[in-house]
Amino acid sequence: MMQQEIRIAPAKVNLTLKVLGKREDGFHELESLMVPLATEELGDELRFQKAESYSLHCDAAGVPLDETNLITMAVRKFEAFSGKSCPWKITLIKNIPHGAGLGGGSSDAATTLLALNELEGTCFTNDQLAEMGAAFGSDVPFFIYGQACLVRGRGELVQPVEVPGLSGTSMLLLKPGFGVSTPDAYRHCLNAEELAGIDYTPQSMPWGEIVNDLEKPVFYKHRFLAEMKVWLRDQPEVRAAMMSGSGSTMMAFLDGSDQAGELLARARQVLDPTLWGCRVLVA
Numbered sequence: 001m002m003q004q005e006i007r008i009a010p011a012k013v014n015l016t017l018k019v020l021g022k023r024e025d026g027f028h029e030l031e032s033l034m035v036p037l038a039t040e041e042l043g044d045e046l047r048f049q050k051a052e053s054y055s056l057h058c059d060a061a062g063v064p065l066d067e068t069n070l071i072t073m074a075v076r077k078f079e080a081f082s083g084k085s086c087p088w089k090i091t092l093i094k095n096i097p098h099g100a101g102l103g104g105g106s107s108d109a110a111t112t113l114l115a116l117n118e119l120e121g122t123c124f125t126n127d128q129l130a131e132m133g134a135a136f137g138s139d140v141p142f143f144i145y146g147q148a149c150l151v152r153g154r155g156e157l158v159q160p161v162e163v164p165g166l167s168g169t170s171m172l173l174l175k176p177g178f179g180v181s182t183p184d185a186y187r188h189c190l191n192a193e194e195l196a197g198i199d200y201t202p203q204s205m206p207w208g209e210i211v212n213d214l215e216k217p218v219f220y221k222h223r224f225l226a227e228m229k230v231w232l233r234d235q236p237e238v239r240a241a242m243m244s245g246s247g248s249t250m251m252a253f254l255d256g257s258d259q260a261g262e263l264l265a266r267a268r269q270v271l272d273p274t275l276w277g278c279r280v281l282v283a
Contacts, residue, residue: 032151
């Protein structure tokens, strides 16, 4: 069997997500500090094997394998941009939960662009690859750069940044059994009602503030996520807690001690025994 090339697609979290208004093109104007996560446990695995023609394979239920998959969109955009055919068999091993606000699909697409650039011997810059990704996925450009970025526009304006003290920040990610529709979250983000007793204001961390404007519309529809935030902020080892992206993942920023296992066990006992959890570090 021909040797496979393996790439890991990282997850991400939004440390800030501000919705500034509605754009004429129908998208929302955003400003967000996004960071990749430094763990292979939470990375999707993509295996590239030379073949006679392109094909995509994945054994995870619910992952589309047709032209609507972001990996396939990345391949087609790369082919169009480079003028080259890309006959690769790509096998996707999913580790990033779907509908979690962790950017799995966008990361898979960006990782595909980066891999093809190397495997096909092209010399596109990161800026050129990000331009390709922006044509079909708002979060794809961010993943090209592999570091903390300030993201603006609808996600296509990406500026790598240094945030002193941020790298190595410890978090516990918690996700209930349901996902959240990103389009649905944005549909009501500018006129969503606040739930009584929920604090949506920015929270301070040593390296800056965290805030997410999508909490209002998502919490209004999914009250359990609001309950999770309140409960997490009451826990002694948690410095701050917030939803990532459009959800449904909640982030608990830990005080530096290795107590993620205890916190996860307690959350499953008190909130939901089926909670998915993963301790991660900011890259």
